[in-house]
Amino acid sequence: MSVASMSMWCRASCRASSLSLLVGGSTGPLLGGIHNNALVRTLSSSSASAAATPAAAAAVAPEEPPPVEVFVNGESVQVPKGVSVMQACDAAGVDVPRFCYHQRLSIAGNCRMCLVEVTKSPKPVASCAMPIMPGMQIHTETPLVKKAREGVMEFLLANHPLDCPICDQGGECDLQDMSMAYGSDRGRFVEEKRAVEDKNLGPLVKTVMTRCIHCTRCVRFATEVAGVHDLGVTGRGGSAEIGTYLEKALTSEMSGNVIDLCPVGALTSKPYAFTARSWELRPTESVDATDGIGASIRVDARGHEVMRIVPRLNESVNEEWIGDRGRFSYDGLRRQRLDAPYVRGEKGAPLRKATWKDALEAAAHGLRSTPSTKLMAVAGKLADAESICALKDLMAMYDGQNLQVEGVTPSSDAADVRSSYVFNSTLERIEEADAILLVGTDLRKEAPLLNSRLRRSAVYDCVPVASVGPDVDLTYPKKDLGDSAKAIDDLLSGASAFRAVLDGASKPAIIVGAHVLSRPDAYGVLSKCVQLANDVGCVSGDWNGYNVLHECAGRVAALDLGFVPGPKADVATAPGFVYLMNADDEATLASIPEDAFVVYQGHHGDAGAARANVVLPGAAYTEKGATYVNTEGRVQRTKRAVPPPGSAREDWEVVRALSEVAGLALPYDDVDGLRVRMAEVSPTFASVDSVQQSTIWLNGSTYAASKGSSKASTAPFTSSISNYFQADVIGRSSKTMARCVETRGEMYAKTHDVGSTLGELGEPSAHPLGD
Amino acid sequence: MASKLALNAAVSELRFVLCQSSPSSAGTREFVSKSYEAIKKANPRLPVLIREAAGAEPSLFVRTAPQGVEKRLSLANLNAADVKKALESLAK
Numbered sequence: 001m002s003v004a005s006m007s008m009w010c011r012a013s014c015r016a017s018s019l020s021l022l023v024g025g026s027t028g029p030l031l032g033g034i035h036n037n038a039l040v041r042t043l044s045s046s047s048a049s050a051a052a053t054p055a056a057a058a059a060v061a062p063e064e065p066p067p068v069e070v071f072v073n074g075e076s077v078q079v080p081k082g083v084s085v086m087q088a089c090d091a092a093g094v095d096v097p098r099f100c101y102h103q104r105l106s107i108a109g110n111c112r113m114c115l116v117e118v119t120k121s122p123k124p125v126a127s128c129a130m131p132i133m134p135g136m137q138i139h140t141e142t143p144l145v146k147k148a149r150e151g152v153m154e155f156l157l158a159n160h161p162l163d164c165p166i167c168d169q170g171g172e173c174d175l176q177d178m179s180m181a182y183g184s185d186r187g188r189f190v191e192e193k194r195a196v197e198d199k200n201l202g203p204l205v206k207t208v209m210t211r212c213i214h215c216t217r218c219v220r221f222a223t224e225v226a227g228v229h230d231l232g233v234t235g236r237g238g239s240a241e242i243g244t245y246l247e248k249a250l251t252s253e254m255s256g257n258v259i260d261l262c263p264v265g266a267l268t269s270k271p272y273a274f275t276a277r278s279w280e281l282r283p284t285e286s287v288d289a290t291d292g293i294g295a296s297i298r299v300d301a302r303g304h305e306v307m308r309i310v311p312r313l314n315e316s317v318n319e320e321w322i323g324d325r326g327r328f329s330y331d332g333l334r335r336q337r338l339d340a341p342y343v344r345g346e347k348g349a350p351l352r353k354a355t356w357k358d359a360l361e362a363a364a365h366g367l368r369s370t371p372s373t374k375l376m377a378v379a380g381k382l383a384d385a386e387s388i389c390a391l392k393d394l395m396a397m398y399d400g401q402n403l404q405v406e407g408v409t410p411s412s413d414a415a416d417v418r419s420s421y422v423f424n425s426t427l428e429r430i431e432e433a434d435a436i437l438l439v440g441t442d443l444r445k446e447a448p449l450l451n452s453r454l455r456r457s458a459v460y461d462c463v464p465v466a467s468v469g470p471d472v473d474l475t476y477p478k479k480d481l482g483d484s485a486k487a488i489d490d491l492l493s494g495a496s497a498f499r500a501v502l503d504g505a506s507k508p509a510i511i512v513g514a515h516v517l518s519r520p521d522a523y524g525v526l527s528k529c530v531q532l533a534n535d536v537g538c539v540s541g542d543w544n545g546y547n548v549l550h551e552c553a554g555r556v557a558a559l560d561l562g563f564v565p566g567p568k569a570d571v572a573t574a575p576g577f578v579y580l581m582n583a584d585d586e587a588t589l590a591s592i593p594e595d596a597f598v599v600y601q602g603h604h605g606d607a608g609a610a611r612a613n614v615v616l617p618g619a620a621y622t623e624k625g626a627t628y629v630n631t632e633g634r635v636q637r638t639k640r641a642v643p644p645p646g647s648a649r650e651d652w653e654v655v656r657a658l659s660e661v662a663g664l665a666l667p668y669d670d671v672d673g674l675r676v677r678m679a680e681v682s683p684t685f686a687s688v689d690s691v692q693q694s695t696i697w698l699n700g701s702t703y704a705a706s707k708g709s710s711k712a713s714t715a716p717f718t719s720s721i722s723n724y725f726q727a728d729v730i731g732r733s734s735k736t737m738a739r740c741v742e743t744r745g746e747m748y749a750k751t752h753d754v755g756s757t758l759g760e761l762g763e764p765s766a767h768p769l770g771d
Numbered sequence: 772m773a774s775k776l777a778l779n780a781a782v783s784e785l786r787f788v789l790c791q792s793s794p795s796s797a798g799t800r801e802f803v804s805k806s807y808e809a810i811k812k813a814n815p816r817l818p819v820l821i822r823e824a825a826g827a828e829p830s831l832f833v834r835t836a837p838q839g840v841e842k843r844l845s846l847a848n849l850n851a852a853d854v855k856k857a858l859e860s861l862a863k
Contacts, residue, residue, distance in 0.1 A: 372837065396839025401783060412816045416807075418823065560822070566783040567816040568836065680832075680843075683788050683824035692824045695791045696800070698807055705811035 070136040085127035085138055086114055094140050097149065097178050099156075099263045100215035101128035104319065105224060108216050111156075113178070115148040116140045124148045146182070153182040158189040160264070161210050168206075169265030171278040175213065196241055202249025203739035204256055204328055206273050212242055212266035218258040225321070226252035227455045227475025242266075249743045253448035253724055256327040260310060260320075269308060271328055271736045276300075276307045284641035285312060287628060288326040289382060289621035290728060292514075292550035293427070293449050294630030295322045299330075299622050299641035306330045306622050306642055316428045316691075317634065323448045324740070325724060325731055330622070332734030336605045338617035339646025347595075351615060356647065356657070363614045364662035366577050366597040367398060372568075374576035375400025379563045380583030380602070381407065381552035381728060384626030384638075385685065387601070387618070387651035388558050389678045390666055391581055394655055397664045401566030402575060405558040406583045407514055407551075407720065409522040410571045413702045415559040418684075418694035420530070420702060421517075422556060422633040424544035425509055426691055431457050433545055435505035437498070438467040439488065439529055441513025442719035444474055445727075446551040447631070451475070466498045469513065469717040485521075485712035488528045492535065502536040509545035510538055514555070514720040517548070518587070523703060524712035530700035539697050546697075549631055551720045552728065553621070554582065556629040560682045581651070582618070584608040584729050601654055603644070604729035616658075617648035620730065624650045625671070627678070627685065634691045635684060776806065777813040778862040779835070785810070785862065786820045786832035787846075795847045799829040802854040833861045 067078040072092035079088045084107075089096045099111035109129035116127045119137035124145060127138075139145065157179060164170045196209035214233070219242060222231045228251050234241050244250075250258075258267050281300035288295040288309075295318035300308045309330050311322040341359030342351040354362075367375070377395050379388045395403060404410045415421065425433065431453055443451035451474060457463040458476035466479040468487040481487040481496055490496035502508045510533050516525050530546065532538075538545035550556055565571060574593045582602040583589075589611050592598060600612035603620040621628070623644040627637050644650070649657075652674055659666040668674045679686040703710060721727045725737040725744075778785075787803050789796040803821055810819055829846040831854070844857050 393839070396783070396834065399783075399837040399839065401836070412818045413811070416811075416819050417821050562784060562786070562818055562820045564818050565816075566818065566836070567780075567814065568783065569816075681786070682820075682822045683827035684822060686824060686827075693791060694823050696804060696821055696823060698804065701808040702811065705808045705815070 068132060068134045070132050070134070070138060072138045073140060074137075079132065082131055085116060085118065085125065085130045085132055085136070088132050088136075089116065089127060089138060089140060096127055096140060097182070098128060099174060099213060100217060102217055102220075102261060105217060105220040105261075108220065111213065111215050112152045113149060113156075115145060115152070117142050117145050149182045150184065153179060154184060154188070156213050157183060157187070159194040159210075160213065161193065161208075163208075163211075163265075166274075167208070167211070167265040168268040168273055169211075169262075173265060174263035194238060199243045200247050200249070201244065201267075202255070202743050203736060204270055204324060205250060205258060206268045206270040208266055208268070209241065209243075211264050213264055214240055214242065215263060216242070217261040217263070218242060218267055221258055221261050222250070222252065222255075225257075225452050225455075226254050227452070227459075228252045228255075231258075249747060251744075251747070253325075253444055254321055254323050254452065256324045257311070257321045269328075271331060272308045276302050281307055282641070284622075284639050286622065286638045286641060287636040288318075288322060289384075289553035289628050289638065290326045290329060290730060291323060291447060292552055292555070292631035293317060293323075293447050294553060294628055294634060294636050295326055295449060296636075297322060297326065299639075301622075301641045304642050304645075306333055316426070317630065318449050321449055321452065325727065325737065328736045328740075329725075329728075329731045329734040331736050332604075332730040332732070333620050333622060335735070336729075336733040337645045337648070338603060338605055338609060338615055339648055341617060341647070342609070342612075342615035344613045351609075351612070357661075359614050359616060360658050360661040363599045363616065363658055366599060366614070367579075367658075367662050370577035370597065372399035372401070373570065373573060375579075376402040376404065376575035376577065377563075377579040377581065378404045378406055378583040378588055379554060379558035379581050380588075380608070381554050381585070382602070382621070382730075383554040383558065383582040384621070384624070384628055384651060385557035385561065385635075385678060386626055386671065386674050387581055387655055388554070388563055389561050389681060390652045390655035390659075390668075390674060391579060392561055392563055392681075393666055393677070394659050394662075395579070397659070397666075398662075399568075400577075401569035402571065402573075403563045403565055403569070404588075405555055405563050406585050406588050407555060408517045408559070409520060410565050410569075411523065412565050412567065412569070413705075414517075415562050415564045416702050417696060417698050418560065418633065419544060419546070419697050420526075420700075421548050421559050422694065423511075423547040423549060423631040424694065425547055426632045427453065429543075430454070430509060430511075430547070431461075432543075433457065433505075433507050433509035434463055435501050435508045436463060436465045437491070437502060437508070437510045437532075438465065438469060438478070439510060439512045440469045440515040440519075440525070440717035440719075441467075441511060441549055442470050442472045442474075442721070443511075443549075444472065445719055445721040445724040446513060447549055448724075450549065464498075464501050466501075469515075470719055472719075483716040484714050485525055485528065485717075486714065488525070488532060488712075492528060492532055499536070502532075505536070507543050507545060508536050508538050509547060511547045511549050513549055513717070514551045515718055518720065519713075519715070521711060521713045521715075524710050527700055527703035527710050528712060530703065534699055544693075544697065553628045553630070556631060556633060557627065560629055560633070560684055561678070562681065580608045580612065582608075582729075601651060602729070603648065604733055606729040606732060616654050617644070617646065618651040618654060619644035619648055623648075626651070627675070627688070629684075632691050633684060633694070635688050637688050776810050776858075778810075778817065778858075781835045781837075782814075782817060782833055782862050783836045783839070784818050784820065784832075784834040785858075786822065786834075787829075788822050788824075788827050788832070789829040789846075790825060790827045791823045793826070793829075796827075796829040798848070798850040799831075799846045799854050802851040805851065806855065831857055831861060 115124035296312040296314035343354040533546040
């Protein structure tokens with residue numbers, strides 16, 4: 001909802017809307033720092049539950065203080081008690097210029113651009129930092145306000161370089177825009193301009209510090225949201241500088257967001273530098289497929305190339321942030337691409353370029369000539385729902401029942417009950433949890449956006465967090481309970497002190513990392529986690545705090561579609577024909593016998609294509625309109641921003657073509673038909689952009705009935721991602737991501753005094769097909 | 772109970788589709804909640820997929836090998852006992 005339409009609605013029905021006023025639009029928190037965030041959290045959580053059940057709304061309503069009437073430029077507007085003057089102006093649909101104020105950060109009040117006049121106040125006031133009073137008369141259009149803002153603008157421009165023509169922010173710069181409204185056509189400043197040395201913040205963020213206007217948004221973001229204390233202000237007055245004190249790269253996995261926050265061109269994207277102007281770009285609203293969160297993104301393309309990726313606002317998923325892999329790995333979309341089909345003549349021969357006809361015939365021959373018991377298909381981490389559904393139907397026609405999802409120990413029960421494999425509490429409502437247990441996960445690498453939500457809970461609401469798993473710095477205090485299943489046993493038996501915390505919580509949450517699903521003893525560990533969830537009351541009423549966090553975009557869709565071994569599948573039988581759909585994991589490839597005929601479908605020449613006998617080129621997530629399901633079970637659809645390279649095709653079309661060449665054509669000819677079929681397999685696919693809650697919980701009877709072993713080994717829990725930047729084929733093909741790995745390695749070597757420059761993240765992956 | 776729910780060996784997938792809240796799904800919900808474990812025990816390696824979505828018509832899908840043919844039966848407004856009968860009619 002836009003601010004303008006929201007304010008209309010607001011004035012019409014003030015009481016009902018006063019909650020959503022803070023939550024829905026660009027208006028945000030107010031009174032600074034901790035209280036600020038806590039207030040927004042309270043409001044957004046209560047509005048979420050209000051939307052869920054009318055009963056909850058009734059319960060919340062009495063706590064809500066009555067709205068306050070203020071007058072903006074003579075017009076009456078009703079706003080919640082305690083909001084700032086700026087928010088009141090926003091609610092009234094009056095635009096107040098700002099540089100330092102940001103609705104998700106604490107209030108600094110240092111840019112002075114938002115000055116407005118308030119009746120009875122002798123001086124103009126900074127509207128972002130001034131709380132409203134009942135009956136306040138606010139004026140934003142008076143000559144005094146205009147003069148004050150022009151004065152502020154003149155001081156800002158006095159020391160700002162006139163390099164807009166070569167500045168990457170040009171065209172989308174707040175300072176540029178506001179100088180049109182408040183700037184002077186001539187300068188009175190004749191002294192020498194101030195100049196500041198540029199800082200090296202690593203391979204992602206480029207700095208031109210002379211352009212900095214000291215709004216401190218980046219400092220506040222790093223400290224408050226990302227939780228890394230890398231940035232700060234040194235010096236006073238004219239010698240104030242933003243920097244890292246000692247030269248170092250930003251250590252956050254969401255550092256790229258400071259680029260969006262910077263209102264001027266001081267912090268810009270290093271990989272994007274000088275590659276395009278903002279007005280040349282063609283925006284496409286899409287969804288990030290590089291992790292399990294499924295952040296809303298905008299893909300900016302020029303011609304056939306993706307030039308940059310920036311986040312879109314989506315309160316229920318990514319707020320307005322994205323992780324660095326999602327933002328910067330796009331250069332990997334141009335390298336190592338499979339742009340034509342390949343066929344390997346005989347064993348040991350190299351892959352040779354082939355026509356689609358030859359490649360499909362070779363694949364179809366492999367499929368037809370293999371007995372059904374030896375057919376196997378793997379849905380990989382980047383596979384989209386359409387192609388998974390088509391592949392499942394294709395395998396069903398040939399009675400191939402050995403279907404596996406990459407990163408999940410094969411089991412016919414893995415996909416039975418949806419609540420056993422999705423993030424049930426949803427990303428937004430996880431902030432309602434009042435005690436959180438992490439099992440086998442490193443949230444910073446697997447889901448930095450979720451980690452920043454948990455950081456908000458842990459730091460601002462003092463929610464206790466404990467972890468059974470790798471001992472890593474999550475940027476907030478957490479209790480380490482151990483790194484093996486024994487710690488879960490201790491929680492079950494009550495021997496662990498954290499059990500009392502979980503028992504005492506009204507909304508406890510357990511977050512199980514994807515690493516657990518891939519363990520050979522997944523069943524044992526999962527059944528213990530479910531048992532614990534039942535014992536501490538994770539599932540009660542409309543709260544389900546049992547959450548499985550997937551680190552990749554393809555898995556939930558594969559499980560939703562039931563891509564699991566059927567009753568006749570014998571996982572122990574060596575497969576003779578393997579269909580790899582975007583599957584490149586070492587573990588997957590290691591399980592394929594030497595003499596198996598492998599068809600690889602995907603977009604990058606990585607490990608999977610190197611092993612394949614037939615390579616079918618598909619499209620990456622920026623090149624197709626495909627469905628992905630995030631870790632919550634939210635069905636989302638990407639849009640095609642650029643065409644796939646060469647003769648590559650959208651993935652489901654490849655499977656459909658193969659089915660026809662093989663002799664049994666799949667019964668859908670267009671993507672709409674396929675989507676109807678997907679909704680038939682799982683009705684959750686019928687509603688895009690929403691989460692279908694799974695209310696059937698079954699108390700872990702999957703595990704009780706299963707023949708799988710319920711024993712858990714003592715092997716330590718790790719993270720499913722060892723190297724954040726190169727967790728998928730796109731990241732592994734990206735130069736920017738390789739530079740990040742290198743920089744982190746050097747930083748690790750400096751602080752740990754070790755010889756290896758790549759200590760923390762390991763060696764960068766070598767490309768099996770070379771460069 | 773368990774032996775009665777042993778299904779035809781050719782069945783390769785069972786799918787229950789239902790709505791989280793609608794009254795027409797109530798019987799299916801009850802059956803699934805109560806009998807899931809029994810079905811699973813009788814057919815330990817059979818995927819029994821339970822999928823919920825708002826407004827979905829409660830249905831049962833049974834896929835049988837070797838051609839992967841799917842049969843669908845609407846379970847709208849059936850009570851738990853009738854759902855069981857429907858399952859037996861389709862998958863025995």
